[in-house]
Amino acid sequence: MKRIGVLTSGGDSxxxxxxxRAVVRKAIFHDMEVYGVYNGYSGLISGNIKKLELGSVGDIIHRGGTMLYSARCEExxxxxxxxxGIEQLKKFGIEGLVVVGGDGSYRGAKALTEHxxxxIGVPGTIDNDIPGTDYTIGFDTALNTVIDAVDKIRDTATSHDxxxxxxxxxxxxxxxxxWAGLAGxxxxxxxxxxxYDMDEIAARLKSGHERGKKHSIIMVAEGVCSGVEFSKQIKEATDLDTRVSVLGHIQRGGSPTAADRVLASRLGAFAVELLLQGKGGRAVGIEKNELIDHDIIEILTRKHSVNQSMYNLSKELSI
Structure with missing residues (x-):
C-alpha cells in the first residue's frame, strides 16, 4: 500500500x-503518500481531498478541533x-483510509469495508462510548475541562449555600x-x-443540609434530562435553592491533555501499521495500556457499558 487517506468525522474532539499528525508522519516515514479528506464523508463525496506533507501537520499536536474539519453527511x-465516495478514492489512487471519529464515523468506515x-477506525469522541477501547481520544481533555468548571462552581456554591x-x-x-462527578x-x-430515585436523592440532599453542609453538586448527563428540568424536580422535592450550569460545547474545545496527545499518537500510528500489513475493516483501541484492534463490524454490534463499580463507589462516597 503506497497511498492512504485520513479523515475526521462527526463531533470533533x-x-x-x-x-x-501521527497518521501523516508515520505513513511518510514508511514512504507512503497521505491525502487528507476535508469535511468528513461530505468532503469524500465531493472530492475535497488534498495531499498532505510533513509540514502540513506541523504545529497542530497541541490544538483542539480538527484541521481536516468535520461535517455530518446524510448522503x-x-x-x-x-x-x-469510493469513486473519489479511486480517482486519487487512495488504497486505504483511516477514519477518526465516533459511532457514526465507524458506521461509514464499516460501509466502505463492506464495499x-x-x-481503519480510530476512536475520537469525548463521550468515551466506543466499545473495544478503554479510552477514546478527547475524553480525558473533556473530563479535565468539566473538573475545572466544577471546582469553580463549588466555590460560588459554598459562598451562597x-x-x-x-x-x-x-x-x-x-x-x-x-468520572467528573466522582473526581469532583x-x-x-x-x-x-x-x-434514579428522586426520593433517595432528596433525602440525601436534606440530610447533608441539616448537618450543616454548605453546598451540593449534582452532575447530570444530558441524556437523562436537562439541568433545568432536574432543577425543578429538586426544588419541588426539597425546596433547596438551586442554580443550573450547562457546560455545553466548551467540553469539546481546548488544547488536548498530554494523555490525549499520547493516546492519539499511538492509535494513529497503529492504524497506519495495520494498513501496511494489508489489513482493513479494523477498529483500533487501547486496553490495559496495550494497543489492540478488533473487527469494525463486530465492534458496532457491541453496546457501550458503564463502569458499575465506579458508579457504586460514587454513591458510597457521597453520603
Missing amino acids: PGMNAAV FKTKEGQQK GFPC RAFIIEVMGRDAGDIAL GAETILIPEVG
Whole structure:
C-alpha cells in the first residue's frame, strides 16, 4: 500500500489533530503518500481531498478541533453516496483510509469495508462510548475541562449555600458525568445507563443540609434530562435553592491533555501499521495500556457499558 487517506468525522474532539499528525508522519516515514479528506464523508463525496506533507501537520499536536474539519453527511448513509465516495478514492489512487471519529464515523468506515475498501477506525469522541477501547481520544481533555468548571462552581456554591446542577454532554453514555462527578465530589450523579430515585436523592440532599453542609453538586448527563428540568424536580422535592450550569460545547474545545496527545499518537500510528500489513475493516483501541484492534463490524454490534463499580463507589462516597 503506497497511498492512504485520513479523515475526521462527526463531533470533533481534542486530540484529533494529534491523530492526523501521527497518521501523516508515520505513513511518510514508511514512504507512503497521505491525502487528507476535508469535511468528513461530505468532503469524500465531493472530492475535497488534498495531499498532505510533513509540514502540513506541523504545529497542530497541541490544538483542539480538527484541521481536516468535520461535517455530518446524510448522503453517505446511502449506497449511492458511498459509491460516490469510493469513486473519489479511486480517482486519487487512495488504497486505504483511516477514519477518526465516533459511532457514526465507524458506521461509514464499516460501509466502505463492506464495499471492499480497506478502512481503519480510530476512536475520537469525548463521550468515551466506543466499545473495544478503554479510552477514546478527547475524553480525558473533556473530563479535565468539566473538573475545572466544577471546582469553580463549588466555590460560588459554598459562598451562597446552594445546590448546583451541572449538565454535561453524554446523550447515550454517562462516562463524562460519572468520572467528573466522582473526581469532583458530586453528591449525586445521573447517567443514562442507570435510573434514579428522586426520593433517595432528596433525602440525601436534606440530610447533608441539616448537618450543616454548605453546598451540593449534582452532575447530570444530558441524556437523562436537562439541568433545568432536574432543577425543578429538586426544588419541588426539597425546596433547596438551586442554580443550573450547562457546560455545553466548551467540553469539546481546548488544547488536548498530554494523555490525549499520547493516546492519539499511538492509535494513529497503529492504524497506519495495520494498513501496511494489508489489513482493513479494523477498529483500533487501547486496553490495559496495550494497543489492540478488533473487527469494525463486530465492534458496532457491541453496546457501550458503564463502569458499575465506579458508579457504586460514587454513591458510597457521597453520603
